[in-house]
Amino acid sequence: MTAASAPPLSDNQLLLVARLAQCAPLRYTPAGLAAQDMLLEHASRQFEAGHLRQVTLTLKAVAFGEQAQQLSRLALGTQLRCAGFLAAAYRGKGVVFHLQHFEPIE
Template sequence: MNRMVLSAQLVERGAVRYTPAGLPACDFGLKHESQVTEAGIPRKVSLEMRAVAIGDLAQRLMKLEIGSTGTFAGFLTHQRNGRGTVLHVTEFE
């Protein structure tokens, strides 16, 4: 199963674009920082990743202020240019 849930901060947002099917799409950047336990040892985790939302969710995320935090859920795939990974957001709280 390919499902990811990430508590993150919105740190970057591109302009609205449209898919070939005419749906609105929004590319954005997310930043996550937390502490987890690995092998019984606390570890600080920090990451930034690219994300995209399509359709009604894209329009909703366009209204979100930079710096806002939330829970982003969706699936992972490669970027259009084949370099890196992108989270396709299908749910947001």
């Protein structure tokens, strides 16, 4: 598929600060691309309908290529500022956050 024939981009962007809770061993796709599966944990306080509420969640995430290799070297518990998009999980069970960019938070 060329850029000219690719479907148009639409809004599917997620920005999230989260803690690296679990990392599976670094794996490689059949095409030889590094892939890192992980779980991210987020906790914050958010205003909703004029009230403050505590928000916590655990989210499946994946990164590919150089991002995957960099993530595989981070210690569990590292706080990350992440950007990416959401996609259906394998076999359509839930969603997965596909990290396209991240940076550790000191």
